[in-house]
Amino acid sequence: MCEVHKNNCFIHVPSGMQPIALSCIVNGEAVAAMVDPTMTLLNFLRSELKLFGTKEGCGEGECGACTIIMNGVAVNSCLILAAEVEEANIITVEGLAQGDKISILQEEFIEKDALQCGFCTPGMLMSARALLDRIPNPTVDEVKEALAGNFCRCTGYFPIIDAVMATAERERRELRK
Amino acid sequence: MMEKQYKHIGKPYNRKEAQEKVTGQAIYTHDMELPGMLHAKCLHSPYARAKILSIDASEAKMLPGVKAVLLGEDAPYLLGLYMVDKRIIAKEEVRYQGEVVAAVAAVDEATAERAISLIKVEYQELPAVHTIDEALEAKILVHEDINELEYMQGVFFPQPDSNIASWNKAKKGDVKKGFEEADVIIENELSLPAVAHVPMETHVTIAQADLYSSKIKIWSSAQSPFAVRQLLAKSFGIHKSDVHVIVPYVGGGFGGKAGIHLEPLVTLLSKAAKGRPVKLKATREEEFNQLPTRAGMRGRIKTGVKKDGTITAMAVYYDWDSGAYADYGVNVGKAAVYSGAGPYEIHNIELHSRTLYTNKVFSTAYRGFGHLETHWTIERQMDLIAQRLGLDPYEVRMKNILRPGSRTLSGELIYETSGSPSDCLEAVAKEIGWSGYQSEEAREAQLKTGKVRGKGLAMLQKAPAMPSYTSTAAIMQMDEDGRIKVMIGAIDMGQGANTVMAQIAAEALDVPMENVEVVWEVDTNKHPYDWNTVASKFTFMGGNAIKKAANSMIKQMKELAAQVLRCHVDELTHGGGYIYHVHHTHRRIAYEKLSRGYVYENGNGIGGPLIAHGVYMADGLSNLHPETGQGMPALDWTFGAHGIELEVNIETGEITILKVASAFDIGQVINKKLVDGQVMGGVLQGIGSAILEGYKFAPNGRLMNPSFTDNKIPTAKDLPLEIVPIYIENPQTDGPYGARGIGEHPMISVPSAIGNALYDALGINFYRLPLSPENVALAIANKDH
Structure with a gap:
C-alpha cells in the first residue's frame, strides 16, 4: 500500500473491489491512501498506518477497545469503514501526548492505576478525552455514562473514573493559569 | 512485635509498565506482524x-x-x-x-x-449429553474411549464406562455418628451456570x-x-x-x-x-464458544447442626458440568476436595467432587478455581442453617470458623501465622454495620416504598491449586552501573506482579525502585523455569525466589568486598547501594564497583560479572489420599470475607449494590495501589457472575449467547456505589516479607454475599445464579402469590 502516490501504487485488495482514494488527518499528519472499500477504519489504522495502539476486542462495536476520536467524537473504529473518513480529523492513543510529554490524562491513568492488562486502555483514554473536550467539568455520572461503552475486565472501573475526575480538575487548573 | 521498617515494601508505587500502556506502545501478540x-x-x-x-x-x-x-x-x-x-x-x-x-x-x-x-x-x-443428570446416567458417553485415556494417576480418578473424568473424595471422622448427634439436618441444592473469562484480548x-x-x-x-x-x-x-x-x-x-x-x-x-x-x-464469538469457560456446577449439601449452630456433620456432592474435554476441569474438581467446606472446622465430613463430561464447550481454570462455585454452596448454606435455627449467620460462622489449632478439611493444622478468617469476618461485619437479619416488620415497612435494602455476609478461603512439587526461579544480574535486571518466568498479565517483584528486589538489595527492572516478554529460551502463572502464587513463590536471589547477590558482593576491604565477610553489611564495614562504615564499596568484578588501581581485576539466582519449591506439600482426601495441598491459605449492602427494586428486580466491604488476611500489603486494583476488579467480576453473566444453551446444546450483545460483562454503570478493601496483616512466616496471594480471592463469595443480602432484603432464598433482574422479579412475584 502506498500512502503517498494514491492509485499509482500496487495495493492489496482482499475484497477484489475497486479501491477508493482517501485523504484524512491522523494525529495531525496528512494521510492519503487507496483503500479496500470493505476495510474498517480499525484495520486501516492498524494494518495500513501501523498504529497498533488502537485495539480490537470484539469487532462488533460492543466493547469499545477500538475507540478513537473522529471529528471530536468518540467512535468505535471497527464499525466505520475507512472509506467513510474522507477529510476527517482522527486522533488515536498515539496522538494524545504532546511531543515527548505525555498528557495529563495519561499521567492520571498511571497515577490512579487506571489500567491493569492495558488492552482496553487506549479506547478508554479516547472515550475519556472526548468527554473532557466536550464537558471539562463532568460529574461522576457523566463519566460513567461516557465510559459505559468501554469494557474493562481488570480494574473494576473505580480507578478509571478517579483518573478522569482528577484530570478534569488538573486541566481546569492549567486553563486558569 | 517490632515495628516493621521497610523502604519499599508497603509503598504504593505506580506499576512499572504503565507508561507504555497509556501511550499505545505496549505490543501484544494481537499487534504482532512477522515477515511472510x-x-x-x-x-x-x-x-x-x-x-x-x-x-x-x-x-x-x-x-x-x-x-x-x-x-x-x-x-x-x-x-x-x-x-x-x-x-x-x-x-x-x-x-x-x-x-x-x-x-x-x-x-x-x-x-x-x-x-x-x-x-x-x-x-x-x-443424541448428546446436555445436563449433569444425563452425564451421570451415562446412557451416552462423551468419550467412548474413557477407559483407554491417558491421565495423571494417583491425582485424578476417571471412572470406567462413565462420563466422570475424575471423582475426587474427602472423608473424615464419623459422618454417620455426626448426623446422629445433630439436632437438625439441613439439605439444599445450589447451582450456577458456566461463565466466560472475557479477557479483552482474545x-x-x-x-x-x-x-x-x-x-x-x-x-x-x-x-x-x-x-x-x-x-x-x-x-x-x-x-x-x-x-x-x-x-x-x-x-x-x-x-x-x-x-x-x-x-x-x-x-x-x-x-x-x-x-x-x-x-x-480468536474472534469474540470463538472466545465464548470454542475456547474454554468456567464450568457450571451443582452443589448438593447436607449439614447436621446442634441448636447452637455447631456443625456436627456434613455431606456434599459437587458435580461439575465441565464440557467435552477435561483440561483444567478435573483440577478444579480436585480443589473442591480440600477447600470445599469453606474456612470452617468440620470434624465429620464426606465430600465428593465429580468432574463430568458433557457435550458443551469445555471448561478450565477461572480466577478462584472452583472456589466461587463451592462457596456459593457453602456460604449460602451457612445462612440457610442460621435461618432454620433462628440464629445470626455471623454467629453460626464464628462458631465453626477455623482458628489456630483447628484442622482443615484435608487435615492441615492451622497456626497463628496461617491468617485469621475471624479477623476478616469481624472487619466486614463492622464496616457494613451488621446487626443480624432485619425483622419481618422492618422488611414489610420497606416493601411499601418499592425498594428494599438488605445486608449479607460471606466468607472465603483459597490456597493455590497446584502440583505438590511446583517450583519457580529467578535470575538477577547487575549492570555495570549498579542497576538490577530480574528475570522470572511467570507472566504479569496486568496483576502488577512484576512491580511487586521489583519492590521485593529493591527492598532486599536496598536500592531505589528505579534501579530495578523486571524483564518483560518472558522467553522460554532466556527466562528461568516457572510452572504456570495461576493460583495466586506469583507473589508468594516468585517473591521468595527473588529474595533468595538478592541474598545470593549480596553474599557474592560481600565475599568480593571482604578481599578488597581486608576483613572477614562477617564484618560486612549492606545498605544504600554499598557494601560496608559494620563499625568502620567509611570502609565501603559501591555496588557498581563490584558489578563486573573489582578492579584495583594497578589494573588487577578480581571476581567477575554479578549474576545470582534464587529458586523456590513449594514446601512440604503432598498428594491427597485417594479415598480420604487427607494430605498437604496448601502452600498458603488466604482467608477473607465480604459484607454487602444492597437495595432491590421490587418491581423490576434490579439490584443496586450500595456497599461492598471486603477483608483479606494477606499477611503483608506490598503495594496497596495494586492490591486495591485486584480487589476492585475481582469484586466486580464476582458481581458479574452473581447478577449478569452466564451461558445459555438451547435444548439441542447450541450456545445461545456467544456475544457481548447477549452475554455482557459489568460496565462502569454496573458499579456498586462503594467498595471498601480492608487488609488484615497477620504475617505468613514463610511468605516474602510475610505476604500471601490475593489475585483470585476478591472474586470468591461475592455471589454468596449478594444472595445472603437478598434474603435479608426480601425474605426470599435464591439457589441458582445469576441473580438477574428477571430471576429476582420472578421470585418476588411468586412469593406474593
Whole structure:
C-alpha cells in the first residue's frame, strides 16, 4: 500500500473491489491512501498506518477497545469503514501526548492505576478525552455514562473514573493559569 | 512485635509498565506482524454431538492465497493437561458446538474466511449429553474411549464406562455418628451456570515451525509459557528445548489463558504452510464458544447442626458440568476436595467432587478455581442453617470458623501465622454495620416504598491449586552501573506482579525502585523455569525466589568486598547501594564497583560479572489420599470475607449494590495501589457472575449467547456505589516479607454475599445464579402469590 502516490501504487485488495482514494488527518499528519472499500477504519489504522495502539476486542462495536476520536467524537473504529473518513480529523492513543510529554490524562491513568492488562486502555483514554473536550467539568455520572461503552475486565472501573475526575480538575487548573 | 521498617515494601508505587500502556506502545501478540506471516481461520461444528461423515476441502485448497488447509486426519495428536483427551482438530466425531473441524492459513483474513466457507462437511447429528443428570446416567458417553485415556494417576480418578473424568473424595471422622448427634439436618441444592473469562484480548498465537527440524517458535497470549512448551513437546513427541515460547504483553487471562490452547493448531498450520509464520486470533464469538469457560456446577449439601449452630456433620456432592474435554476441569474438581467446606472446622465430613463430561464447550481454570462455585454452596448454606435455627449467620460462622489449632478439611493444622478468617469476618461485619437479619416488620415497612435494602455476609478461603512439587526461579544480574535486571518466568498479565517483584528486589538489595527492572516478554529460551502463572502464587513463590536471589547477590558482593576491604565477610553489611564495614562504615564499596568484578588501581581485576539466582519449591506439600482426601495441598491459605449492602427494586428486580466491604488476611500489603486494583476488579467480576453473566444453551446444546450483545460483562454503570478493601496483616512466616496471594480471592463469595443480602432484603432464598433482574422479579412475584 502506498500512502503517498494514491492509485499509482500496487495495493492489496482482499475484497477484489475497486479501491477508493482517501485523504484524512491522523494525529495531525496528512494521510492519503487507496483503500479496500470493505476495510474498517480499525484495520486501516492498524494494518495500513501501523498504529497498533488502537485495539480490537470484539469487532462488533460492543466493547469499545477500538475507540478513537473522529471529528471530536468518540467512535468505535471497527464499525466505520475507512472509506467513510474522507477529510476527517482522527486522533488515536498515539496522538494524545504532546511531543515527548505525555498528557495529563495519561499521567492520571498511571497515577490512579487506571489500567491493569492495558488492552482496553487506549479506547478508554479516547472515550475519556472526548468527554473532557466536550464537558471539562463532568460529574461522576457523566463519566460513567461516557465510559459505559468501554469494557474493562481488570480494574473494576473505580480507578478509571478517579483518573478522569482528577484530570478534569488538573486541566481546569492549567486553563486558569 | 517490632515495628516493621521497610523502604519499599508497603509503598504504593505506580506499576512499572504503565507508561507504555497509556501511550499505545505496549505490543501484544494481537499487534504482532512477522515477515511472510499468514492468517488463520477455523471452521466449527454446528452440533453438540455428531459424527463427521465426510469433509470436502478441495475448493478451499484451490482458492488463490490459501497456503494450508488442515482437517482432523492432518493433526493426529492428543492433548491434555491431566487427561489426555482432546484432539487438536476433531476427527470422526465432534463433542461440542464450536469445536474446530478444519482450519485454514491464507495470505489475509478475508481469504482464509472465504476458504473456510468453501469447506463442506457432512454430519450425522447424534443424541448428546446436555445436563449433569444425563452425564451421570451415562446412557451416552462423551468419550467412548474413557477407559483407554491417558491421565495423571494417583491425582485424578476417571471412572470406567462413565462420563466422570475424575471423582475426587474427602472423608473424615464419623459422618454417620455426626448426623446422629445433630439436632437438625439441613439439605439444599445450589447451582450456577458456566461463565466466560472475557479477557479483552482474545486468545491469539503466532507460530513458526522449522520445516527441516522439530524446532518451533511461538508468540502467544499465554499465561504459562513453560506449560505451553511442555504440553506441546509432549503432544508432538519432540524435545522441550525444540519449543521456544515468547509471551509479549498479555491482554488479560483470568485463568483462561493458562495451559495450552491455540498453540498446537497454529504450529501445524505453519508446518503445512511450508514454515511461514501463521497468526490465529480468536474472534469474540470463538472466545465464548470454542475456547474454554468456567464450568457450571451443582452443589448438593447436607449439614447436621446442634441448636447452637455447631456443625456436627456434613455431606456434599459437587458435580461439575465441565464440557467435552477435561483440561483444567478435573483440577478444579480436585480443589473442591480440600477447600470445599469453606474456612470452617468440620470434624465429620464426606465430600465428593465429580468432574463430568458433557457435550458443551469445555471448561478450565477461572480466577478462584472452583472456589466461587463451592462457596456459593457453602456460604449460602451457612445462612440457610442460621435461618432454620433462628440464629445470626455471623454467629453460626464464628462458631465453626477455623482458628489456630483447628484442622482443615484435608487435615492441615492451622497456626497463628496461617491468617485469621475471624479477623476478616469481624472487619466486614463492622464496616457494613451488621446487626443480624432485619425483622419481618422492618422488611414489610420497606416493601411499601418499592425498594428494599438488605445486608449479607460471606466468607472465603483459597490456597493455590497446584502440583505438590511446583517450583519457580529467578535470575538477577547487575549492570555495570549498579542497576538490577530480574528475570522470572511467570507472566504479569496486568496483576502488577512484576512491580511487586521489583519492590521485593529493591527492598532486599536496598536500592531505589528505579534501579530495578523486571524483564518483560518472558522467553522460554532466556527466562528461568516457572510452572504456570495461576493460583495466586506469583507473589508468594516468585517473591521468595527473588529474595533468595538478592541474598545470593549480596553474599557474592560481600565475599568480593571482604578481599578488597581486608576483613572477614562477617564484618560486612549492606545498605544504600554499598557494601560496608559494620563499625568502620567509611570502609565501603559501591555496588557498581563490584558489578563486573573489582578492579584495583594497578589494573588487577578480581571476581567477575554479578549474576545470582534464587529458586523456590513449594514446601512440604503432598498428594491427597485417594479415598480420604487427607494430605498437604496448601502452600498458603488466604482467608477473607465480604459484607454487602444492597437495595432491590421490587418491581423490576434490579439490584443496586450500595456497599461492598471486603477483608483479606494477606499477611503483608506490598503495594496497596495494586492490591486495591485486584480487589476492585475481582469484586466486580464476582458481581458479574452473581447478577449478569452466564451461558445459555438451547435444548439441542447450541450456545445461545456467544456475544457481548447477549452475554455482557459489568460496565462502569454496573458499579456498586462503594467498595471498601480492608487488609488484615497477620504475617505468613514463610511468605516474602510475610505476604500471601490475593489475585483470585476478591472474586470468591461475592455471589454468596449478594444472595445472603437478598434474603435479608426480601425474605426470599435464591439457589441458582445469576441473580438477574428477571430471576429476582420472578421470585418476588411468586412469593406474593
